[in-house]
Amino acid sequence: MTITLALSKGRIFDETLPLLAAAGIEVLEDPEKSRKLILPTNRPDVQVVLVRATDVPTYVEYGGADLGVTGKDTLIEHGGGGLYQPLDLNIARCRVSVAVRHDFDYAHAVRQGARLKAATKYTSIARDFFAAKGVHVDLIKLYGSMELAPLTGLADTIVDLVSTGNTLKANRLVEVERIMDISARLVVNQAALKLKREPIRRIIDAFASAIPKD
Numbered sequence: 078m079t080i081t082l083a084l085s086k087g088r089i090f091d092e093t094l095p096l097l098a099a100a101g102i103e104v105l106e107d108p109e110k111s112r113k114l115i116l117p118t119n120r121p122d123v124q125v126v127l128v129r130a131t132d133v134p135t136y137v138e139y140g141g142a143d144l145g146v147t148g149k150d151t152l153i154e155h156g157g158g159g160l161y162q163p164l165d166l167n168i169a170r171c172r173v174s175v176a177v178r179h180d181f182d183y184a185h186a187v188r189q190g191a192r193l194k195a196a197t198k199y200t201s202i203a204r205d206f207f208a209a210k211g212v213h214v215d216l217i218k219l220y221g222s223m224e225l226a227p228l229t230g231l232a233d234t235i236v237d238l239v240s241t242g243n244t245l246k247a248n249r250l251v252e253v254e255r256i257m258d259i260s261a262r263l264v265v266n267q268a269a270l271k272l273k274r275e276p277i278r279r280i281i282d283a284f285a286s287a288i289p290k291d
Protein backbone atom coordinates (compact mmCIF):
# COMPACT_ATOMS: atom_id res chain seq x y z
CA MET A 78 0.00 0.00 0.00
CA THR A 79 1.77 3.12 -1.25
CA ILE A 80 1.27 6.49 0.42
CA THR A 81 1.54 9.47 -1.96
CA LEU A 82 2.21 12.96 -0.64
CA ALA A 83 1.67 16.00 -2.90
CA LEU A 84 4.02 18.95 -2.42
CA SER A 85 4.91 22.04 -4.41
CA LYS A 86 8.49 23.06 -5.03
CA GLY A 87 10.04 25.89 -3.05
CA ARG A 88 9.03 26.99 0.43
CA ILE A 89 6.39 24.31 0.99
CA PHE A 90 8.76 21.51 -0.06
CA ASP A 91 11.72 22.88 1.92
CA GLU A 92 9.73 23.53 5.09
CA THR A 93 7.95 20.17 4.95
CA LEU A 94 11.26 18.25 4.97
CA PRO A 95 11.76 18.51 8.77
CA LEU A 96 8.19 17.27 9.31
CA LEU A 97 8.86 14.32 7.01
CA ALA A 98 12.07 13.63 8.90
CA ALA A 99 10.04 13.41 12.12
CA ALA A 100 7.98 10.72 10.41
CA GLY A 101 11.17 8.87 9.42
CA ILE A 102 10.75 9.87 5.78
CA GLU A 103 13.65 11.22 3.75
CA VAL A 104 13.17 12.37 0.15
CA LEU A 105 15.94 10.85 -1.95
CA GLU A 106 16.15 13.46 -4.74
CA ASP A 107 16.41 17.23 -4.79
CA PRO A 108 13.50 18.69 -6.82
CA GLU A 109 15.65 21.68 -7.79
CA LYS A 110 18.12 19.33 -9.52
CA SER A 111 15.97 16.41 -10.66
CA ARG A 112 13.39 16.68 -13.42
CA LYS A 113 11.38 13.82 -11.95
CA LEU A 114 7.84 14.58 -10.84
CA ILE A 115 7.61 11.50 -8.61
CA LEU A 116 10.35 11.47 -6.00
CA PRO A 117 11.25 8.31 -4.12
CA THR A 118 11.86 8.31 -0.39
CA ASN A 119 13.85 6.07 1.93
CA ARG A 120 10.55 4.29 2.62
CA PRO A 121 9.47 1.98 -0.21
CA ASP A 122 5.83 2.62 0.69
CA VAL A 123 6.03 6.44 0.55
CA GLN A 124 6.47 8.69 -2.51
CA VAL A 125 6.30 12.43 -3.07
CA VAL A 126 4.65 13.94 -6.15
CA LEU A 127 5.54 17.48 -7.21
CA VAL A 128 2.60 19.56 -8.40
CA ARG A 129 1.85 23.24 -8.75
CA ALA A 130 0.87 24.84 -5.45
CA THR A 131 -2.66 25.55 -6.69
CA ASP A 132 -3.06 21.92 -7.80
CA VAL A 133 -2.27 20.31 -4.41
CA PRO A 134 -5.90 20.46 -3.12
CA THR A 135 -7.16 19.04 -6.43
CA TYR A 136 -4.72 16.11 -6.36
CA VAL A 137 -5.68 15.25 -2.81
CA GLU A 138 -9.41 15.76 -3.27
CA TYR A 139 -9.57 13.37 -6.23
CA GLY A 140 -7.14 10.81 -4.84
CA GLY A 141 -4.14 11.55 -7.10
CA ALA A 142 -2.37 11.89 -3.76
CA ASP A 143 -3.34 10.66 -0.29
CA LEU A 144 -1.93 13.67 1.53
CA GLY A 145 -0.71 17.13 0.63
CA VAL A 146 0.71 20.30 2.10
CA THR A 147 -0.84 23.53 0.89
CA GLY A 148 -1.20 27.16 1.94
CA LYS A 149 -4.38 28.36 3.58
CA ASP A 150 -4.62 30.93 0.74
CA THR A 151 -4.72 28.13 -1.84
CA LEU A 152 -7.24 26.15 0.21
CA ILE A 153 -9.60 29.11 0.51
CA GLU A 154 -9.46 29.76 -3.22
CA HIS A 155 -9.96 26.04 -3.95
CA GLY A 156 -12.88 25.84 -1.55
CA GLY A 157 -11.36 23.05 0.55
CA GLY A 158 -14.40 20.84 -0.08
CA GLY A 159 -13.97 17.12 0.48
CA LEU A 160 -10.61 17.48 2.18
CA TYR A 161 -9.79 16.44 5.71
CA GLN A 162 -7.60 19.19 7.22
CA PRO A 163 -6.14 17.79 10.43
CA LEU A 164 -3.19 20.14 11.01
CA ASP A 165 -2.07 23.72 10.73
CA LEU A 166 1.64 23.10 10.16
CA ASN A 167 2.71 26.67 11.02
CA ILE A 168 5.17 26.69 8.07
CA ALA A 169 5.46 28.86 4.94
CA ARG A 170 3.97 31.68 6.96
CA CYS A 171 3.01 34.93 5.33
CA ARG A 172 -0.05 37.15 5.04
CA VAL A 173 -2.50 38.23 2.37
CA SER A 174 -2.43 42.01 2.11
CA VAL A 175 -3.66 44.91 0.05
CA ALA A 176 -0.89 47.05 -1.42
CA VAL A 177 -0.85 50.18 -3.55
CA ARG A 178 1.69 52.44 -5.25
CA HIS A 179 3.51 54.63 -2.75
CA ASP A 180 1.79 57.72 -4.22
CA PHE A 181 -1.77 56.30 -4.30
CA ASP A 182 -4.07 57.65 -1.58
CA TYR A 183 -5.90 54.44 -0.68
CA ALA A 184 -7.64 55.84 2.42
CA HIS A 185 -8.98 58.73 0.38
CA ALA A 186 -10.16 56.45 -2.46
CA VAL A 187 -11.97 54.19 0.02
CA ARG A 188 -13.51 57.16 1.88
CA GLN A 189 -14.77 58.69 -1.35
CA GLY A 190 -16.44 55.43 -2.31
CA ALA A 191 -14.30 55.24 -5.43
CA ARG A 192 -14.44 52.12 -7.55
CA LEU A 193 -11.10 50.39 -7.07
CA LYS A 194 -9.39 48.16 -9.58
CA ALA A 195 -7.65 45.32 -7.76
CA ALA A 196 -5.35 42.82 -9.46
CA THR A 197 -4.95 39.45 -7.76
CA LYS A 198 -4.60 35.72 -8.01
CA TYR A 199 -6.86 35.55 -4.90
CA THR A 200 -10.19 36.62 -6.33
CA SER A 201 -12.31 34.89 -3.65
CA ILE A 202 -10.36 36.36 -0.75
CA ALA A 203 -10.29 39.82 -2.38
CA ARG A 204 -14.01 39.77 -3.27
CA ASP A 205 -15.02 38.81 0.29
CA PHE A 206 -12.68 41.33 1.87
CA PHE A 207 -13.80 44.35 -0.17
CA ALA A 208 -17.46 43.32 0.04
CA ALA A 209 -17.22 43.21 3.86
CA LYS A 210 -15.75 46.74 3.80
CA GLY A 211 -18.43 47.96 1.42
CA VAL A 212 -15.80 48.97 -1.14
CA HIS A 213 -16.70 48.75 -4.83
CA VAL A 214 -14.05 46.76 -6.59
CA ASP A 215 -13.34 45.50 -10.09
CA LEU A 216 -11.18 42.39 -9.82
CA ILE A 217 -8.55 41.63 -12.43
CA LYS A 218 -7.35 38.03 -12.27
CA LEU A 219 -3.60 37.56 -12.66
CA TYR A 220 -1.47 34.46 -12.29
CA GLY A 221 1.82 36.07 -11.22
CA SER A 222 3.89 39.22 -10.80
CA MET A 223 0.97 41.04 -9.19
CA GLU A 224 3.35 43.80 -8.11
CA LEU A 225 3.56 45.00 -11.69
CA ALA A 226 -0.14 45.84 -11.97
CA PRO A 227 -0.17 49.16 -10.05
CA LEU A 228 3.12 50.20 -11.67
CA THR A 229 1.75 49.85 -15.18
CA GLY A 230 -1.68 51.33 -14.48
CA LEU A 231 -3.43 47.97 -14.86
CA ALA A 232 -4.88 48.30 -11.34
CA ASP A 233 -4.98 50.64 -8.34
CA THR A 234 -4.32 47.93 -5.79
CA ILE A 235 -3.12 44.37 -5.51
CA VAL A 236 -4.10 41.62 -3.14
CA ASP A 237 -1.09 39.36 -2.71
CA LEU A 238 1.06 37.37 -0.33
CA VAL A 239 3.57 39.36 1.70
CA SER A 240 6.29 37.77 3.76
CA THR A 241 9.21 40.11 4.53
CA GLY A 242 7.76 43.01 2.53
CA ASN A 243 10.94 43.24 0.46
CA THR A 244 9.20 42.62 -2.87
CA LEU A 245 6.73 45.44 -2.20
CA LYS A 246 9.53 47.77 -1.14
CA ALA A 247 11.63 46.97 -4.23
CA ASN A 248 8.68 48.00 -6.38
CA ARG A 249 7.78 51.09 -4.32
CA LEU A 250 4.50 49.60 -3.18
CA VAL A 251 3.02 50.09 0.28
CA GLU A 252 1.01 47.57 2.32
CA VAL A 253 -2.22 49.31 3.33
CA GLU A 254 -4.30 46.44 4.77
CA ARG A 255 -3.57 43.01 6.18
CA ILE A 256 -6.38 40.68 5.20
CA MET A 257 -5.34 37.44 6.88
CA ASP A 258 -2.39 35.46 8.21
CA ILE A 259 -1.43 32.43 6.16
CA SER A 260 0.35 29.19 6.96
CA ALA A 261 0.45 25.77 5.31
CA ARG A 262 -1.98 22.97 6.21
CA LEU A 263 -1.82 19.21 5.95
CA VAL A 264 -4.72 17.95 3.84
CA VAL A 265 -5.81 14.35 3.53
CA ASN A 266 -8.01 12.48 1.07
CA GLN A 267 -11.11 11.27 2.90
CA ALA A 268 -11.19 7.80 1.34
CA ALA A 269 -7.46 7.28 1.88
CA LEU A 270 -7.92 8.15 5.54
CA LYS A 271 -10.25 5.15 5.84
CA LEU A 272 -8.42 2.72 3.54
CA LYS A 273 -4.89 3.51 4.72
CA ARG A 274 -5.79 4.53 8.22
CA GLU A 275 -2.76 3.28 10.16
CA PRO A 276 0.10 4.60 7.97
CA ILE A 277 -1.67 7.93 7.45
CA ARG A 278 -2.37 8.31 11.18
CA ARG A 279 1.31 7.69 11.91
CA ILE A 280 2.31 10.45 9.47
CA ILE A 281 -0.26 12.88 10.91
CA ASP A 282 0.95 12.17 14.46
CA ALA A 283 4.62 12.57 13.51
CA PHE A 284 3.89 15.86 11.71
CA ALA A 285 1.89 17.06 14.74
CA SER A 286 4.85 16.39 17.03
CA ALA A 287 7.22 18.40 14.80
CA ILE A 288 5.18 21.55 14.07
CA PRO A 289 7.49 24.53 14.62
CA LYS A 290 6.56 26.80 17.52
CA ASP A 291 6.11 30.54 16.94
Ligand code: AMP
Binds near residue numbers: 242244
Ligand atom coordinates in the same frame (compact mmCIF):
# COMPACT_ATOMS: atom_id res chain seq x y z
P1 AMP B 1 8.43 39.09 0.43
O1 AMP B 1 9.28 39.90 -0.52
O2 AMP B 1 9.26 38.31 1.43
O3 AMP B 1 7.38 39.93 1.12
O4 AMP B 1 7.69 37.98 -0.40
C1 AMP B 1 6.71 38.35 -1.31
C2 AMP B 1 6.74 37.52 -2.56
O5 AMP B 1 6.91 36.16 -2.26
C3 AMP B 1 5.41 37.67 -3.27
O6 AMP B 1 5.64 37.65 -4.67
C4 AMP B 1 4.63 36.48 -2.80
O7 AMP B 1 3.71 36.05 -3.78
C5 AMP B 1 5.70 35.44 -2.48
N1 AMP B 1 5.43 34.71 -1.22
C6 AMP B 1 5.62 35.16 0.03
N2 AMP B 1 5.30 34.23 0.94
C7 AMP B 1 4.89 33.15 0.26
C8 AMP B 1 4.42 31.86 0.64
N3 AMP B 1 4.28 31.47 1.91
N4 AMP B 1 4.08 31.01 -0.35
C9 AMP B 1 4.19 31.38 -1.65
N5 AMP B 1 4.62 32.58 -2.06
C10 AMP B 1 4.97 33.46 -1.13
